[in-house]
Amino acid sequence: MPPPLGAAAPAPAVTAPSFVHLALSTRLRVPAPRAAAAASVPAPHSSDAHDALLLHRAADVADRSAGLTSPHPNFGCVIARPQRETDSADSLVVGEGFLYAQGTPCAELLAAQEAGEHARGATAYLNLEPGDCYGDSTAVRSLVQAGITRVVVGLRHPLKHLRGKAIQALRSEGIQVDVVGEDLQNILFEEALKSCLTVNAPMLYRAAFHVPFSVLKYAMTADGKIAASSGHASWISGKASRGRVFELRGRSDAVIVGGNTVRFDDPRLTARHIEGHVPVRIVMSQSLNLPEEANLWNVNDAYTIVATQRGARRDFQKKLARKGVEVVEFDMLNPRDVMSYCYDRGYLSVLWECGGTLAASAISASVIHKVIVFMAPKIIGGLNAPTPVGELGMSQMTQAINLIDHSYEQIDRDMLLSGYIQPIPDLSPVIPSMDEIPSVDPEISPYETNIISFYKTWDTFGAFSNFSPHPIHMPDENGDSFMWPSVEHYYQAHKFVGVDNPQARTIVQEIKLAKSPEEAARIGRTRQKRFPELVRTDWETTKIDVMYRAIKQKFSTYPGLTNMLLSTAGSVLVEASPHDLFWGGGREGEGLNYLGRLLMQLRSEIMGTFPASVKVGEAA
Ligand SMILES: NC(=O)C1=CN([C@@H]2O[C@H](COP(=O)(O)OP(=O)(O)OC[C@H]3O[C@@H](n4cnc5c(N)ncnc54)[C@H](OP(=O)(O)O)[C@@H]3O)[C@@H](O)[C@H]2O)C=CC1
């Protein structure tokens, strides 16, 4: 049951949770009354702490698949016996396995083979729901034949055509399947769930954005340079750091550099010092003004692709082809088209090791998801020395892209900073699709699930829509405040707010003065499509915060709306837009329903701090 009303708690911060936090909170939030009853029954298995520890271990085992399995995700399976007399999880493990490469035995089969007879009556821990596909059912069959009696799953499979299939198949064989966030809601699973999201980040990004998971990596001196002004750059970071780079390459399907880096560094871009996977090397060059001889043209080291502008230096293209280098022509050579091409080739993860010019272009194209910086305690100076990221069109520090879930690590003399530009997308829709509901909770009939949908403002809960006529007073970037006619006006305008361009400011004014939310939406969407360069570079990451700020202000401005929201306690809220599969739930629950999630997040925050004076459920 939700915490008692009126429980004093500090006012929650305004900023919305990052995606990972949102994923956790919507999965591990206070269970609805029905689920709470189920959760209060003591689990007939080892404690949640053991399960969380072993699930975390399965994610670590899955990480050994990194770079080897594309286009399949990283799969890990740990089989453990629930021995009660010891607290150490290690002594519980009887078998482990990870997917070594496409077409090799699956993790579940390998773990079952290692466990042998000890698998009978044991529990299998999987970072990700088994991905048996194309009629193959090896993973499920391996667990059933090994005599596994319980399976703990970190994430449902992100791909719609696979999601829920293996879970249903295992349950139909009488195996107990506990899915984190559905059957296991204890906050103890937070770390384990985060490790499952992180180890499958490549698959999640690829499924969500239809481009490979892209990591920008560079080595930088303490004064922010990636080379001397002469272009000389070896070496900035130390041997141990460069060893980590070889590992990073070994986990990537491709490594990308720009034409200048080839001209200045003549790089090899191989994952030397470690055996196993060798990434494809990609050069992006519009001019094709590249050296006749270069390490990258030696395809005995690794495969090389040169991406160039259609028709560039055909004679040189032929020379490269004769060396075994693959040349791919693009009408307009740009990072997004190259990433779409890599997506089509099945790449899961790409490492950008380019200079600042191409890095800026890739960030502006929103194809960079994570940044890894090796900072060395060195000063090189140089007015014209190259820097890690070139022109992004930002003139105010307040426009800076804030890395999310960032972390620091010291590596010998260097400092490693890594963080996400675009947080890990959580693909699990809050509303299970119709065929999933029975497998989520057999007691629930698909037609009784307490899902509250809203879409048009005249629906019963239409006031939850961003188009509802509830003006909101919001501070602007200069601290002045403005009365926005609706949440939609505010949201659409903020695609262009802060962009230092008169045209962008004009669009913001147009949207402010739009006569209706529909008109505001039309202006915002059409201008975004026609003038992508006028949209703020960090829009993909900040749009959740912008929306959360606006709905928070809306509900705190209109107490009746807050009461209406509280009256939905325990129900799943779905914005039933069939078109917008990010904010909406889609026709069959395939949408991500982020507006519904934010409203539920807001509701659970209010439930924690709601003043006792106002009764829940009063007329709106
Ligand atoms: N310390 C570190 O980690 C690293 C340092 N460096 C250093 O950085 C310097 C090179 O930096 P930089 O000049 O920025 O080189 P880049 O690696 O960014 O290459 C820029 C070139 O990329 C090509 N390109 C293709 N498509 C695009 C696009 N859409 N946008 C932009 N460029 C595109 C063009 O090549 P073309 O002109 O052929 O058409 C362009 O000139 C070198 O001194 C190198 O040593 C480089 C990488 C990492």
Ligand SMILES: Nc1c(N[C@@H]2O[C@H](COP(=O)(O)O)[C@@H](O)[C@H]2O)[nH]c(=O)[nH]c1=O
């Ligand atoms: N100078 C520099 C880096 N430079 C990057 O590494 C590339 C050289 O790779 P390779 O030829 O395989 O050794 C170079 O082209 C550039 O992309 N990287 C780092 O981790 N630390 C460094 O100090």
